[in-house]
Amino acid sequence: ETLDKGLEKSKTSFLGKLGKAVAGKSKVDDDVLDNLEEVLVSSDVGVNTTLKVIERIEQRVAQDKYLGTDELNGILREEIAALLSETNSGEETEYTIPDLPKQENGKKTPYVLMVVGVNGVGKTTTIGKLAYQFKKQGLKVVLGAADTFRAAAIDQLQVWADRVDVTMVRQDMGSDPASVAFDALESGVNQDADVIIIDTAGRLHNKINLMNELTKVKRVMQKVVGDAPHDVLLVLDGSTGQNAFEQAKQFTAATEVTSLAVTKLDGTAKGGVVIGISDQFQIPVKYIGVGEGIEDLQVFNKYEFVDSFFK
Numbered sequence: 001e002t003l004d005k006g007l008e009k010s011k012t013s014f015l016g017k018l019g020k021a022v023a024g025k026s027k028v029d030d031d032v033l034d035n036l037e038e039v040l041v042s043s044d045v046g047v048n049t050t051l052k053v054i055e056r057i058e059q060r061v062a063q064d065k066y067l068g069t070d071e072l073n074g075i076l077r078e079e080i081a082a083l084l085s086e087t088n089s090g091e092e093t094e095y096t097i098p099d100l101p102k103q104e105n106g107k108k109t110p111y112v113l114m115v116v117g118v119n120g121v122g123k124t125t126t127i128g129k130l131a132y133q134f135k136k137q138g139l140k141v142v143l144g145a146a147d148t149f150r151a152a153a154i155d156q157l158q159v160w161a162d163r164v165d166v167t168m169v170r171q172d173m174g175s176d177p178a179s180v181a182f183d184a185l186e187s188g189v190n191q192d193a194d195v196i197i198i199d200t201a202g203r204l205h206n207k208i209n210l211m212n213e214l215t216k217v218k219r220v221m222q223k224v225v226g227d228a229p230h231d232v233l234l235v236l237d238g239s240t241g242q243n244a245f246e247q248a249k250q251f252t253a254a255t256e257v258t259s260l261a262v263t264k265l266d267g268t269a270k271g272g273v274v275i276g277i278s279d280q281f282q283i284p285v286k287y288i289g290v291g292e293g294i295e296d297l298q299v300f301n302k303y304e305f306v307d308s309f310f311k
């Protein structure tokens with residue numbers, strides 16, 4: 001239900017445009033396909049993904065000889081779900097972390113989640129919401145404030161740590177992010193933590209710096225937990241459309257991003273970004289943010305998403 005509400009604007013806008021695209025037409029022809037292409041691009045699905053979808057629909061038109069515009073909605077829904085399936089295998093609705101084998105020293109291996117993304121996209125909020133969900137499952141969570149560039153970033157994360165009542169490892173502003181990450185992992189392992197979430201710097205200063213910094217954080221973490229991080233989550237602001245694509249491009253070039261969180265899908269008509277980014281970068285969307293509240297993060301489920309988008 002929150003998902004339906006969260007995607008309300010995207011859906012209304014998309015279905016509205018789709019309606020106009022087929023107005024007065026009973027058959028899907030080249031005109032309709034041209035209009036559809038515009039609708040998808042303007043919904044921030046992205047040009048490459050849009051062309052892929054159009055191609056799939058063209059194939060169906062060719063195959064069936066005739067495709068009624070009344071069927072277009074259902075077919076689009078199918079094709080988009082199929083497209084999302086290439087990267088999003090999951091039908092998950094729960095926040096789960098995999099069971100990891102014990103470390104060589106017999107200690108529990110914590111699940112290490114490294115979170116990347118530029119300032120303002122909702123990185124801190126997403127970490128707070130995730131910590132809350134994991135804690136609710138009875139898991140022990142430790143946060144590491146390795147975005148040491150801004151004092152505000154550390155303090156904001158602290159607010160969430162206090163709110164959710166989880167431990168946070170921090171150092172002074174300006175300290176080495178890798179050092180904070182190292183401390184957080186050591187502290188987490190000593191506390192028998194199940195999940196350690198590491199916040200990282202949110203500047204896209206330049207590509208080489210970003211790459212070096214993230215590589216160093218990873219390397220240093222591996223001194224404590226050999227196979228850390230288990231997930232590198234890139235947080236993107238879903239309301240920023242093409243900027244989100246650009247950020248995905250830069251972060252995927254700088255480090256191996258293994259999953260995505262797309263925030264602020266409430267209050268935007270740009271929900272198509274979820275489809276386009278996942279497809280273009282071949283990275284699964286794991287979470288979506290649909291509000292500022294602690295409960296307003298959802299595990300991404302492609303079927304629910306597509307249903308809410310088209311319903």
Ligand code: GDP
Pocket residue numbers: 117118119120121122123124125126156202263264265266267288289290291292296
């Ligand atoms: P950071 O700089 O990336 O750490 O961003 P913050 O987590 O501080 O979030 C920036 C702003 O976006 C804050 O006002 C958050 O409340 C807001 N925000 C984060 N996620 C969402 C979301 O899913 N929906 C809405 N509406 N606001 C969000």
